[in-house]
Structure formats: C-alpha cells, structure tokens
Amino acid sequence: VKKIFENERLLHAGNHSVELLVQDFEKNYNMYIYPVHWEFAQLDQHPTDRILSHSELAPLRVPLVPMEHCIPLFFQECDADKDKQITFKEWTSCFGIKDEDMDVNLLF
Numbered sequence: 001v002k003k004i005f006e007n008e009r010l011l012h013a014g015n016h017s018v019e020l021l022v023q024d025f026e027k028n029y030n031m032y033i034y035p036v037h038w039e040f041a042q043l044d045q046h047p048t049d050r051i052l053s054h055s056e057l058a059p060l061r062v063p064l065v066p067m068e069h070c071i072p073l074f075f076q077e078c079d080a081d082k083d084k085q086i087t088f089k090e091w092t093s094c095f096g097i098k099d100e101d102m103d104v105n106l107l108f
Contacts, residue, residue, distance in 0.1 A: 025096060036095045037106035040088060050107070052086040 025032065043056050061071055078086050078094035086094075092102045 032095070033097055033101050034106060036092060036097050037103065040091045041107040050088045050104070052091065054084060057086065
C-alpha cells in the first residue's frame, strides 16, 4: 500500500509525457493486471459471455464525459477484428496485459 501511495504521489494528476506513463506502467505492471480483469468482468454482465457489446460498454461513456471525445477511438482501436465487440483478449491486449497474464479465473 505504501508503494502504491508513493507512486501515486509522484505521478500526480496533470499532463504527463507518454514516456513517463509508459515507465510507470512498466514499473508497476503487476498492479494493473487485476484491475483490468476486474473492470472487464464488471462490464460483461448482459450476457456474461466474455465479450463486451456496445450496450455493455455504455457505462464507461457516462462517468468519463470529459474524455468523451477519446472513447470512440479507444474502442475502435481495441476492437482488433472490427466486429464492434471487445473480447477478453482484445480488452487485455488493449491495456497492455501480456497473453501469459490473461486469466479467466480472475473474471468474477
């Protein structure tokens, strides 16, 4: 917990270079694995099929209103096969999670 607090204190809110964000992600990679899985499971509810449909992605649009302009491009880029759905593999890949760290047992 102390390490997370120190890292958040160093990377305070604001504009940061892509290099700094990448460095933070690489340094703290293991702390990102579970939250990426958790968020996918939270969104994959109707139906729970390990595929995020357009309607399942809708909750992300509302709380992120200030970033609304980024969301469509983000999902287009994540949808590698362009089928208008985000699979579990596409989701984890989009967030930089390695294939060997994908674990369906973390989807609860």
